[in-house]
Amino acid sequence: MAVYTEVSDDELRDFMAAYDLGHLLSCKGIAEGVENSNFLIVTDFSPFILTLYEKRVHEEDLPYFLGLMEHIAEKGFTCPTPVRTREGEALRRLAGRPAAIVTFLTGMWPRRISQEHCAALGRALAKFHAAGADFAMTRRNSLSVEDWRPLFGRIDEEEADEVQPGLAAEIRTELAFLEEHWPKDLPRGTIHADLFPDNVFFEDNTLTGFIDFYFACTDWLAYDLAICLNAWCFEPDGSFVPVRGQALLQSYQSVRKLTEAELKALPILARGAALRFLLTRLYDWINHPPGAMVRKKDPLEYRRRLAFHQKVRSAADYGLPK
Amino acid sequence: MAVYTEVSDDELRDFMAAYDLGHLLSCKGIAEGVENSNFLIVTDFSPFILTLYEKRVHEEDLPYFLGLMEHIAEKGFTCPTPVRTREGEALRRLAGRPAAIVTFLTGMWPRRISQEHCAALGRALAKFHAAGADFAMTRRNSLSVEDWRPLFGRIDEEEADEVQPGLAAEIRTELAFLEEHWPKDLPRGTIHADLFPDNVFFEDNTLTGFIDFYFACTDWLAYDLAICLNAWCFEPDGSFVPVRGQALLQSYQSVRKLTEAELKALPILARGAALRFLLTRLYDWINHPPGAMVRKKDPLEYRRRLAFHQKVRSAADYGLPK
Numbered sequence: 001m002a003v004y005t006e007v008s009d010d011e012l013r014d015f016m017a018a019y020d021l022g023h024l025l026s027c028k029g030i031a032e033g034v035e036n037s038n039f040l041i042v043t044d045f046s047p048f049i050l051t052l053y054e055k056r057v058h059e060e061d062l063p064y065f066l067g068l069m070e071h072i073a074e075k076g077f078t079c080p081t082p083v084r085t086r087e088g089e090a091l092r093r094l095a096g097r098p099a100a101i102v103t104f105l106t107g108m109w110p111r112r113i114s115q116e117h118c119a120a121l122g123r124a125l126a127k128f129h130a131a132g133a134d135f136a137m138t139r140r141n142s143l144s145v146e147d148w149r150p151l152f153g154r155i156d157e158e159e160a161d162e163v164q165p166g167l168a169a170e171i172r173t174e175l176a177f178l179e180e181h182w183p184k185d186l187p188r189g190t191i192h193a194d195l196f197p198d199n200v201f202f203e204d205n206t207l208t209g210f211i212d213f214y215f216a217c218t219d220w221l222a223y224d225l226a227i228c229l230n231a232w233c234f235e236p237d238g239s240f241v242p243v244r245g246q247a248l249l250q251s252y253q254s255v256r257k258l259t260e261a262e263l264k265a266l267p268i269l270a271r272g273a274a275l276r277f278l279l280t281r282l283y284d285w286i287n288h289p290p291g292a293m294v295r296k297k298d299p300l301e302y303r304r305r306l307a308f309h310q311k312v313r314s315a316a317d318y319g320l321p322k
Numbered sequence: 323m324a325v326y327t328e329v330s331d332d333e334l335r336d337f338m339a340a341y342d343l344g345h346l347l348s349c350k351g352i353a354e355g356v357e358n359s360n361f362l363i364v365t366d367f368s369p370f371i372l373t374l375y376e377k378r379v380h381e382e383d384l385p386y387f388l389g390l391m392e393h394i395a396e397k398g399f400t401c402p403t404p405v406r407t408r409e410g411e412a413l414r415r416l417a418g419r420p421a422a423i424v425t426f427l428t429g430m431w432p433r434r435i436s437q438e439h440c441a442a443l444g445r446a447l448a449k450f451h452a453a454g455a456d457f458a459m460t461r462r463n464s465l466s467v468e469d470w471r472p473l474f475g476r477i478d479e480e481e482a483d484e485v486q487p488g489l490a491a492e493i494r495t496e497l498a499f500l501e502e503h504w505p506k507d508l509p510r511g512t513i514h515a516d517l518f519p520d521n522v523f524f525e526d527n528t529l530t531g532f533i534d535f536y537f538a539c540t541d542w543l544a545y546d547l548a549i550c551l552n553a554w555c556f557e558p559d560g561s562f563v564p565v566r567g568q569a570l571l572q573s574y575q576s577v578r579k580l581t582e583a584e585l586k587a588l589p590i591l592a593r594g595a596a597l598r599f600l601l602t603r604l605y606d607w608i609n610h611p612p613g614a615m616v617r618k619k620d621p622l623e624y625r626r627r628l629a630f631h632q633k634v635r636s637a638a639d640y641g642l643p644k
Contacts, residue, residue, distance in 0.1 A: 009433055012430070025429070026429065027430050028354060029352065030351065030352065031352060032350060040362055108331045108334070109331075111332070
């Protein structure tokens, strides 16, 4: 579950008094999200989302995340938009945590991914990249290629091999390869960096927006596509679905054409994305605190995706014409 | 967390199509409740609650629970009210579980209990008892005095003593006492039987209604009061708060006067209520499935309440004039 901090009715009433959001009718913890505590609040105006930022989110990054949501919303890209108090504050404190209220994005995330979802995602991602292009703030991707080795260093190799024999050696080899071949210069901008299906809402198969910008950062735009290839274009059994890859990449390109360099880099970016989620999931798997009420995600899913990308020779293998 | 069953967007869309509830905009699992999976759904009409009944609720009891909610709502007592499909069905199936949609009750449960909360609770409880008086269905209380010994029999006494040395013997003695002295004839009717603060909503200190009728049954009306004495009138440190007891009992009596027999029985009913929650919490504490994402409740809280009630000599000790 994703309610780590409890908010009392009194504290909440005081907190809400600073906004012009109507009369508070209800507040319920939401069993979604992993990093923060989320509440659905209902006022006589509308529903809203209240987020209390927990320890995994660095407080100094919050102005970037909230600023980005505000910026892309102003550009017309639908996403939860921070609500300001009468005094103009978006980021505040509640129950000892940094806290913000954002608008309620309608829609549900898709449980069974279709080609149509991937096509809608591709177009929306390109529009998101366009909306973020002139966002003035930047943030280093704290989970990019240079961060994987230190993260791997915090994982006990023996414990990794208990998850799957030989896993530590595989990761070590892949790390060395990626550090050597990671692209040095590609079109750069604001990326979401965590665009899994549960962060993309649809209403009757129409994409309504993205949520959860708490990994957003400044990095290669095509790396966002590489993450989506991993997160949207595989079956649960680990097999790649070419029609989804094709739908994702072609619809992205219908809005923003990928450069030659980006197309060439796609397989290695996809390997990097697979390794990034393999590493964070493996770390969480091994270091799972016994009391944490969060379902652990299987790291080996990403070992299988990585194995697929290692055999890919060009973007054509993802469904694009050569 | 209280989402045991996942509902896909496709399944939900099909399910919702049978109702006249407007267009489905959102569905989020709620991190509340322990027995069932609860979702807050938002349509362009209103928010609603969707409940999927999990294994601890017996399917054959559901018509009673839903019928009770409908009945008391018709009598003007605010509570979540089952919504029927165009074909008139309230109880249906979704994702392999029995399922129902109920109206959204505004308000939040109070985290810090005041005397005013207890006064509002007493009045509302008496009104609830009045509203349920002519409810045609009945349901045996499956957690009353004759059920405690079989439940205790399913608890390993050595494990009970690991929770607190001597606990098993204490329970055995109390069980024998209660079986001998439990009242044989008191005013009887429909009771809620689980009226903890998280099942009573307030909006700006005005009680808006009760929720979670899934322990409701036919039993002594005063037993509901005894449960409330336990659940509302103690500090977290285990000390009884007489002004809260007084507020609860006097305001209840402002609507329905307790009989002499009920007043006399109150201490033993309160001991019974304390033992009932001690036993179910102890059972859950010992038999906690390792994967279950539910916070365990401390059984010893109810051992301390029980010890208080054992010293009570009359209803006056709860704050009522002798």
